Amino acid sequence: MAGVNKVILLGRLGSDPEVRSLPSGSKVTTFSIATSEAYNNKDGQRVEQTEWHRIELWDNLANIAEQYLHKGDSVYVEGKIRTEEYTDKDNIVRKTVKIRGTSMTLVGGRASNEGSAESGSAMPAQQQRPAPVRTAAPAPEFNNNTGSDDSDDLPF
Known part of the structure; x- marks a missing residue:
């Protein structure tokens, strides 16, 4: 039986990416991102839970992360x-x-400076938002045909 190992995360960087070049010529970039969710506990109090994820990007993705990602970016x-x-020692x-990243999309600006001129970077427009989600099959069409061929009959 085959398995699926896929992670999808949308979060903010906790620090600037760390970049290493290996003797083989490969480049690896690591950074942590935080994802948060909020809910009401059994006492009715609002609770926010944050998870930290260690991300590792290689080669071309490492170059892009090194160039464009900074602490606070989405x-x-x-x-x-x-x-x-x-x-250990x-x-x-x-x-x-x-998380070994296989794709990455830069989303918006920094948390503290969103909308300011300083937070804007020279990143290409296609890297600013995640790609839209597409379904594998088209949505089923609703057909309210009762068998009559009366084309002036509207279903409402």
């Missing part, structure tokens, strides 16, 4: 969950979860 990321093990094996 970004839409699609990718895959990756769990990695490492040994105390020789303890630990696990970390990252």
